[in-house]
Amino acid sequence: MNAKQILIYDTTLRDGSQGEGVSFSLQDKLNIARRLAEIGIDFIEGGYPLSNEKDVAFFREIRKHDLGHTKVCAFGMTRRKSMKAEDDPGMQALVAAQTPIITLVGKTWDYHATEVLRVTLDENVQMIGESAAFLAKHAEVIYDAEHFFDGFTANPKYAIETLRSAASAGATWMSLCDTNGGTLPERIAEVTDHAKQALSDYDVQFGIHCHNDSELAVANSLAAVDAGATQVQGTINGIGERCGNADLISVMANLALKKQGYAVLSGHSLQSLTELSRFVYETANLQWRNGQPFVGQSAFAHKGGMHVHAINKASKTYEHIDPSLVGNERRILVSELSGRSN
Ligand SMILES: [Zn+2]
Structure with missing residues (x-):
């Protein structure tokens, strides 16, 4: 039986750079991206083109490099409230990054829609759908469902509705985020399975994005894979905000060497993982x-x-x-x- 390929989505350059004490120069970001592509990482999230000039420059420079099969992703939020997607500067910056993939993050927890965005639940669903539809004209869209597991617990019907909005607008991936990092593996598996079933009438695949606040980000990522996720998001060495993200080193090693029936890095060897880990620590000026x-x-x-x-x-x-x-x-x-x- 052929092993099931699990795609690896690296966000060291975006979520990883939120880690305390981490600051990448433009050259650092380019060096890391090239190294990740060399070892066969499938997706590299380069940054948030609206947030700063450095990320804009990164997307401009990285286009000059042949990264082989690796795809670069630009990351950004849904359109602002009371504005058309095409008029929103954030949406325009995402398109201007000219990446093959755009990762669109949206609110799936009703509480965040009303309390943080201060929009009605309906408008939030429209913001997701209209943003995804606009971006899908320019790139493949990965929908990052922020706080998906907490949102699902609070209001499962609404959390699923937000996914459906992105899927029907043309997003091809649903990436389920444990943004606060508080969910246990069995719950991750249960909710991922539920989301998959609820979207079975759409041609979408599922990803998982875990934070490590309960020291379970790697275990949670593996649990989601068992429940059908085919993309794992994380960072090299698990660097990231608060307690960090899922450490892709351990995710890849466990998937390829421990779990039966899965493969990563499309045939590339895992033997560069130790060197990659140290390269990222050195570039980030962090202690091993x-x-x-x-x-x-x-x-x-x-x-x-x-x-x-x-x-x-x-x-x-x-x-x-x-x-x-x-x-x-x-x-x-x-x-x-x-x-x-x-
Ligand atoms: Zn994150």
Whole structure:
């Protein structure tokens, strides 16, 4: 049986840049984008073209590079209230970015529509539909359903109505966001499954976008994949606002090496993951996390004498994978805990 390909959507350059202490220059962004394309990431979200000049420049410069199969995405909000989509500067900036994909974020939680946008529930649905319809004339549209899981819990009928509005306007992806990062894996699976069923009359695919506030962003992403999502959004090393996003390093490694029946990076090897992780830390001027799963310096470091003795005989005694599969290496540490084997 062929493995099911799960597409990887990287938002290091947009959501990742919201992380405390992270600031990418234009050149940093271009370097990261090129590196992500080299390892076979499917989608790269470059930024928010209305928000700053640097992001506008990024979209202008990145067009000059051949990124192979990787598609660049511009990110932006639905049109403003009481304005036509085509007259909205945000919509115009998205089109002017000239990307093959536009990721449109909209409110799916009734509370956010009325309290944050201060529009009626009907107008919010219209804002989503009209924005998606306008953008779909220029690019493929991914609809990012902000606060989808909280919105669904508060008002399931309305949350689904917002998705239907985007889908009937021509958006081809429904990306379900756990924006506040508070949802548990079983709930992610249940709600994703429900959304899929509720939109079964549309030709759309599902994505998942998780934040890590409950330290479950990776587990939640995998749960959504099991429920039928075929795109996972996240950042390299999980960098991002508050507690960060789903760490795509762990998402990719778990999907490709642990879970049965899934593939990522369309044939590219995972062996560049360790190098990619360190490249992003260095570019972001952040410290490596030694204990980071799969790619951290300590992920395959062995210190206790008994472990070292066993690992020298058979590596799988204390290693869940062969470290070289993700480009990492085993380290034997010398300490007062060492036995005769180290
Ligand atoms: Zn996010």
